[in-house]
Amino acid sequence: MAHQHSIPIIEHSPSTHALKERELKQIKTLPPGSVIGILGSGQLGQMMSQAAHQLGYRVCVYDTIADGPASFVADEMMVGSFEDHEALGRFSKKADVITLEFENIPVSALQILSLKKPVYPGPGVIAICQDRILEKEFLRTHGFPLAPYEIVESAADVKKALFHFNAPCILKTATLGYDGKGQCQLEPGDDTLLAWEGLQTRRAVLEKKISFISEASVITARSLQGEMVTFSLQENIHRNGILDISITSPSFLDSLAAEKLGKAVAGAIGVIGLMTIEFFLLPNGSLLINELAPRPHNSGHHTLESSQTSQFEQAIRAVAGLPLGSTELLHEAVMVNLMGELWENGEPHWEALKGDSQAYLHLYQKKEAKKGRKMGHFTILGEDRAQILCDARRRFENLRKDSH
Numbered sequence: 001m002a003h004q005h006s007i008p009i010i011e012h013s014p015s016t017h018a019l020k021e022r023e024l025k026q027i028k029t030l031p032p033g034s035v036i037g038i039l040g041s042g043q044l045g046q047m048m049s050q051a052a053h054q055l056g057y058r059v060c061v062y063d064t065i066a067d068g069p070a071s072f073v074a075d076e077m078m079v080g081s082f083e084d085h086e087a088l089g090r091f092s093k094k095a096d097v098i099t100l101e102f103e104n105i106p107v108s109a110l111q112i113l114s115l116k117k118p119v120y121p122g123p124g125v126i127a128i129c130q131d132r133i134l135e136k137e138f139l140r141t142h143g144f145p146l147a148p149y150e151i152v153e154s155a156a157d158v159k160k161a162l163f164h165f166n167a168p169c170i171l172k173t174a175t176l177g178y179d180g181k182g183q184c185q186l187e188p189g190d191d192t193l194l195a196w197e198g199l200q201t202r203r204a205v206l207e208k209k210i211s212f213i214s215e216a217s218v219i220t221a222r223s224l225q226g227e228m229v230t231f232s233l234q235e236n237i238h239r240n241g242i243l244d245i246s247i248t249s250p251s252f253l254d255s256l257a258a259e260k261l262g263k264a265v266a267g268a269i270g271v272i273g274l275m276t277i278e279f280f281l282l283p284n285g286s287l288l289i290n291e292l293a294p295r296p297h298n299s300g301h302h303t304l305e306s307s308q309t310s311q312f313e314q315a316i317r318a319v320a321g322l323p324l325g326s327t328e329l330l331h332e333a334v335m336v337n338l339m340g341e342l343w344e345n346g347e348p349h350w351e352a353l354k355g356d357s358q359a360y361l362h363l364y365q366k367k368e369a370k371k372g373r374k375m376g377h378f379t380i381l382g383e384d385r386a387q388i389l390c391d392a393r394r395r396f397e398n399l400r401k402d403s404h
């Protein structure tokens with residue numbers, strides 16, 4: 001059945017989860033020179049590695065591939081499968097604390113690692129966040145607001161649920177979905193067998209399609225000591241189910257409500273590290289949670305330049321037992337993702353970003369520019385949201401224009 005969400009949100013103040021004073025004393029700050037182990041070698045791992053270096057740490061990255069973006073920055077790159085317990089054991093010996101840059105890591109690997117070294121966020125948090133069904137059930141049982149959904153395990157289930165909603169819906173695989181992959185839209189009366197077989201999964205959710213006004217996200221950091229801070233929230237614009245642009249300070253959004261939800265979720269799940277919440281804003285002003293990401297998030301890349309502390313530095317601070325940094329927003333910002341298709345006709349016209357010290361380009365050093373692959377991003381800072389959005393869009397068009 002569809003779940004209704006009128007239950008009030010359970011509030012968890014930081015102190016609810018803060019540790020007792022005696023325990024607090026036992027938490028050691030990771031000394032400079034220690035090694036942060038990062039699972040995953042994508043761009044998030046790359047930027048986490050850079051932040052770790054700035055804090056005086058060394059980095060060992062573990063992934064199944066050798067030449068991911070983080071491999072160019074890490075002090076050491078270890079290649080192995082997440083099923084190879086021996087290789088994971090070797091990795092655990094090198095790291096003083098282990099964190100991750102993506103949630104699709106087998107929980108068994110995290111459990112094995114956590115027997116040797118602290119793993120943050122822990123296996124319990126990742127188990128929830130890597131499975132859409134567990135994540136939705138967790139949020140629902142804690143009274144957090146969600147889009148109506150039903151768990152489906154067959155084409156017949158999908159048909160029944162679609163009939164029940166009698167409205168446009170989205171079928172989403174329970175595991176391994178990202179950037180809108182593993183999803184398909186359905187209208188009442190559509191061929192559910194075709195949709196189900198196309199998804200190639202055994203477990204999924206059918207979720208009602210939400211007519212949102214906009215999308216947003218809030219990133220919360222929760223430290224080893226249970227301290228929590230949120231970054232100011234951003235509006236997110238997607239293209240083909242993939243994040244395209246993030247803009248700071250959406251005035252039409254109740255930022256206090258979003259931040260409160262961010263802390264409530266981070267506290268309830270007990271994350272150590274970052275927890276991102278993706279939201280839908282409804283016409284009546286209320287927020288629904290779309291999904292969680294227990295790590296730095298694409299929508300927070302602007303914090304590298306816009307905020308006192310970046311999301312990457314904060315992620316490292318949280319797992320290293322350092323005090324969390326200030327999340328004060330120093331400038332309004334617009335972040336634009338650069339996808340592989342931008343390279344379709346050759347190298348983009350980088351001149352479009354030059355001549356203004358307020359445009360910051362980040363390229364992730366990926367070898368091949370494929371359609372739908374995140375190759376980099378740029379961020380524009382300024383004081384006026386509308387103006388920098390306009391500026392960012394113009395620059396993006398110019399990047400493309402002259403590349404022919």
Ligand code: ATP
Nearest residue numbers: 147170177178179180181207208209210238241291
């Ligand atoms: P990512 O990992 O990139 O965040 P994902 O594959 O996990 O993406 P979702 O966040 O669930 O997928 O969905 C991607 C996008 O599709 C959303 O940001 C939103 O634009 C759209 N979308 C998803 N669910 C719904 C819904 N119930 N109603 C309307 N739009 C939706």
Ligand code: MG
Nearest residue numbers: 179278290291
């Ligand atoms: Mg999403």
